[in-house]
Amino acid sequence: MATITFENISKKFGNNEVLKNLSLVVEDGECFTLLGPSGCGKTVLLRLLAGFDVPDSGRILIDDHVVTDPDKHIDIQPDQRDLGVVFQDYAVWPHMTVFDNIAYPLKLKKIDKDTMNEQVMEIVDLVNLTGLEQRLPSQLSGGQQQRVALARALIAKPSLMLLDEPLNNLDANLREEMRFEIKELQKKLGITILYVTHDQEIALAISDRLAIMDKEGNIRQIGTPWEIYEKSANEMVFKFMGLANFLPIRYEQDHHLVGHGQQQLIWDNLPAESGKVGCRPSDIILSKTGQGLQGKVVRASFLGAVMDYMVEVDGVTLRTEVSTNTALQNDLMFKDDEPCIVNFHELLWFPDNAETVRS
Numbered sequence: 251m252a253t254i255t256f257e258n259i260s261k262k263f264g265n266n267e268v269l270k271n272l273s274l275v276v277e278d279g280e281c282f283t284l285l286g287p288s289g290c291g292k293t294v295l296l297r298l299l300a301g302f303d304v305p306d307s308g309r310i311l312i313d314d315h316v317v318t319d320p321d322k323h324i325d326i327q328p329d330q331r332d333l334g335v336v337f338q339d340y341a342v343w344p345h346m347t348v349f350d351n352i353a354y355p356l357k358l359k360k361i362d363k364d365t366m367n368e369q370v371m372e373i374v375d376l377v378n379l380t381g382l383e384q385r386l387p388s389q390l391s392g393g394q395q396q397r398v399a400l401a402r403a404l405i406a407k408p409s410l411m412l413l414d415e416p417l418n419n420l421d422a423n424l425r426e427e428m429r430f431e432i433k434e435l436q437k438k439l440g441i442t443i444l445y446v447t448h449d450q451e452i453a454l455a456i457s458d459r460l461a462i463m464d465k466e467g468n469i470r471q472i473g474t475p476w477e478i479y480e481k482s483a484n485e486m487v488f489k490f491m492g493l494a495n496f497l498p499i500r501y502e503q504d505h506h507l508v509g510h511g512q513q514q515l516i517w518d519n520l521p522a523e524s525g526k527v528g529c530r531p532s533d534i535i536l537s538k539t540g541q542g543l544q545g546k547v548v549r550a551s552f553l554g555a556v557m558d559y560m561v562e563v564d565g566v567t568l569r570t571e572v573s574t575n576t577a578l579q580n581d582l583m584f585k586d587d588e589p590c591i592v593n594f595h596e597l598l599w600f601p602d603n604a605e606t607v608r609s
């Protein structure tokens with residue numbers, strides 16, 4: 251297992267300052283994901299850790315060993331860092347069988363044949379490729395090829411795996427299957443994984459913790475999937491993690507208010523100022539009668555498992571969703587332009603200039 255420490259890492263390409271003083275600790279045995287929009291610097295950070303590139307300043311440690319420190323001219327070679335790397339174009343050798351692809355790192359180390367056979371078959375079994383050892387990559391599905399790439403990275407028994415969008419080239423079903431397999435493998439082997447993706451769903455599914463980066467390369471929140479999704483620390487994270495609604499909220503006479511006159515909702519337990527609150531589509535409660543804000547369904551869409559409603563209320567437009575079964579059983583099938591009553595399960599308060607939150 252391995253702890254990774256990035257200390258004040260900066261990296262520029264020409265005038266493009268990709269990473270600025272970035273610090274981050276990934277704990278021993280964690281599956282940690284860097285999640286952020288395309289071009290925010292995720293791969294650059296991974297390449298610095300792998301030793302494929304050098305930061306302009308800052309240090310990187312694996313456990314207590316400094317692997318990169320440009321100030322002290324330390325730059326440990328990639329093959330001396332005890333890590334396995336899998337990138338999105340999994341690049342298995344097309345002319346070699348599954349067995350030979352996986353055995354390749356051991357052949358380089360000149361390990362004796364019996365030990366090599368034993369170790370390859372052990373990994374083949376671990377990644378569910380048993381029976382396919384003599385096939386060429388062209389005779390495998392995308393998911394099977396990806397498993398060969400994983401096995402090849404795992405054969406040297408690294409304490410740390412770096413995975414950069416390894417599931418991008420797979421179709422949706424395989425992607426779903428493989429993300430559970432990666433998580434299983436990590437649990438079985440107890441290795442540390444640093445995973446890079448711009449796919450929120452994968453990040454939520456496989457991570458113990460994740461860091462959300464903005465497009466300027468800053469980390470905006472670090473936390474568990476639940477904290478990041480349910481307790482987003484700022485608007486950027488909230489918007490990035492899924493469908494987001496925002497409502498202006500007034501602070502008057504010791505109360506927070508949304509709506510006007512008879513159609514007012516009151517909240518307490520928020521900071522004593524006017525501001526903005528956010529809610530997910532599932533945090534909105536629609537009804538046809540009762541107390542609440544008077545709204546109008548301006549667009550009703552049937553999406554199979556859910557009914558997606560766009561609702562206008564108090565001058566703002568909100569996206570809400572109701573499971574189709576619930577809608578059918580509870581008289582919540584709305585048509586375009588039908589009036590509705592709006593209430594909320596939960597609201598998240600977003601202070602202006604919210605800082606990075608780490609947990």
Ligand SMILES: Nc1ncnc2c1ncn2[C@@H]1O[C@H](COP(=O)(O)OP(=O)(O)OP(=O)(O)O)[C@@H](O)[C@H]1O
Pocket residue numbers: 263266268286287288289290291292293294295447448
């Ligand atoms: N060798 C390089 N030379 C010049 N610019 C580079 C180099 N490598 C990366 N960059 C730039 O650094 C920025 C971050 O790139 P990076 O590949 O880390 O993005 P990313 O977050 O991994 O995006 P994606 O999700 O699309 O892979 C981009 O603007 C990219 O053009």
